[in-house]
Amino acid sequence: MKKRISFFVPLLVGLLGCGDSQPGPDQMQALASGYGLYETHCLNCHGQEGEGLANLIPPLKNSDWILQHPDSVPYIIRHGKQGPMLVNGKRYSLAMPANKILTNEELQMLCNYIRIRFGNAGK
Amino acid sequence: MKISKLAGIALLLSACSEPVLPILGPREVEVKQVNGKEVVDTIYKTIPDFSFYNQDGDIITKKDVMGKIYVADFFFVTCPTICPRMKRNLLKVYEAYGNEPNVMLLSHTIDPDHDSISVLKEYAEGLGAKAPAWHFLRAEREYTWKLAEEGYYATAMADSLEPGGFVHSGGLILVDQLGRVRGVYDGTSESETKQLINDIPLLLHEKKD
Numbered sequence: 001m002k003k004r005i006s007f008f009v010p011l012l013v014g015l016l017g018c019g020d021s022q023p024g025p026d027q028m029q030a031l032a033s034g035y036g037l038y039e040t041h042c043l044n045c046h047g048q049e050g051e052g053l054a055n056l057i058p059p060l061k062n063s064d065w066i067l068q069h070p071d072s073v074p075y076i077i078r079h080g081k082q083g084p085m086l087v088n089g090k091r092y093s094l095a096m097p098a099n100k101i102l103t104n105e106e107l108q109m110l111c112n113y114i115r116i117r118f119g120n121a122g123k
Numbered sequence: 124m125k126i127s128k129l130a131g132i133a134l135l136l137s138a139c140s141e142p143v144l145p146i147l148g149p150r151e152v153e154v155k156q157v158n159g160k161e162v163v164d165t166i167y168k169t170i171p172d173f174s175f176y177n178q179d180g181d182i183i184t185k186k187d188v189m190g191k192i193y194v195a196d197f198f199f200v201t202c203p204t205i206c207p208r209m210k211r212n213l214l215k216v217y218e219a220y221g222n223e224p225n226v227m228l229l230s231h232t233i234d235p236d237h238d239s240i241s242v243l244k245e246y247a248e249g250l251g252a253k254a255p256a257w258h259f260l261r262a263e264r265e266y267t268w269k270l271a272e273e274g275y276y277a278t279a280m281a282d283s284l285e286p287g288g289f290v291h292s293g294g295l296i297l298v299d300q301l302g303r304v305r306g307v308y309d310g311t312s313e314s315e316t317k318q319l320i321n322d323i324p325l326l327l328h329e330k331k332d
Contacts, residue, residue, distance in 0.1 A: 045207045053207050054214065056249035094249065097203045097287075 027116050034113020037106055041099055050118040056094045058087035066120040073114070074107050144297070144305040144325055148276065169302035170274045175231070175260035175267075178243040183229075183258050185302065192326045193227040194319065195296040196310055197271050197279045199234035200246050203286045205293045209310035210250060213295065219320050221256045226323060228257040233268060233279040233289055235261045275304065295319055299326050 050060035080098035220226035232238035243259040271279040279291040297306040308315040
């Protein structure tokens with residue numbers, strides 16, 4: 001199922017962003033369509049409530065990293081992330097694997113979902 | 124889950140009121156002559172001898188777990204699928220029994236090429252887990268896979284089609300003081316983990332006969 005990837009993805013991903021530029025005309029809709037994606041691709045690691053796992057996997061819930069790097073979110077979902085990062089003052093160092101399966105549309109849906117569900121919309 | 128394949132699942136019906144956990148796995152029946160009478164003895168299969176390094180570089184063998192109750196699982200650090208979920212649930216077991224000297228957790232890596240002792244150490248520290256209550260064990264991969272399959276009735280092997288490159292079962296395997304498998308719980312399920320936490324005292328109260 002690895003269609004539609006590679007060439008133009010990195011470019012588009014850069015443009016999509018996870019910022020609050022899209023107020024989401026229908027937030028319920030975003031939550032509904034994002035949940036299945038979250039469950040399939042992220043829940044195992046980041047947890048049912050976005051709580052993360054001890055000092056291994058950072059939380060998505062109220063993450064200051066997401067607030068501070070909204071545009072990097074789709075990038076790290078697509079390309080993964082190696083090496084340590086600070087989230088809410090704690091240091092995490094496990095690697096997050098790249099996700100090459102999600103389409104750009106799905107990526108956008110996930111970003112909206114995380115923003116609405118886990119309170120990263122910014123003030 | 125491979126349980127259906129096993130020769131038999133024995134459910135011991137006890138006379139006392141406390142429920143008793145079944146003894147899983149194959150067993151043999153031995154007929155002996157005692158004082159001229161035939162006596163039937165059931166011999167249950169136990170975990171084979173083993174030897175691993177843990178996250179501190181110490182050698183852990185079957186001797187270290189005999190007389191104790193432990194929960195075994197198979198995982199790898201870079202696992203993108205069920206492992207974090209299993210570890211989240213195992214943490215609950217650790218929180219419940221981490222200070223109980225007769226209960227241990229043994230997490231075996233099935234990817235020792237990546238999961239060196241120092242990687243396991245970092246992972247254990249990230250979880251807040253410490254030996255001797257929780258060991259993260261490493262040996263050669265075929266050795267670990269064989270033990271998983273033959274000792275614990277679990278699956279662990281390389282599979283390039285799986286995310287992360289390995290397939291393994293998500294079971295939390297409960298072993299009693301005599302080294303017999305007494306339960307396999309789905310480590311990705313919160314309710315089965317709760318069941319496991321509730322079942323451990325049943326074994327703690329058993330006599331070590």
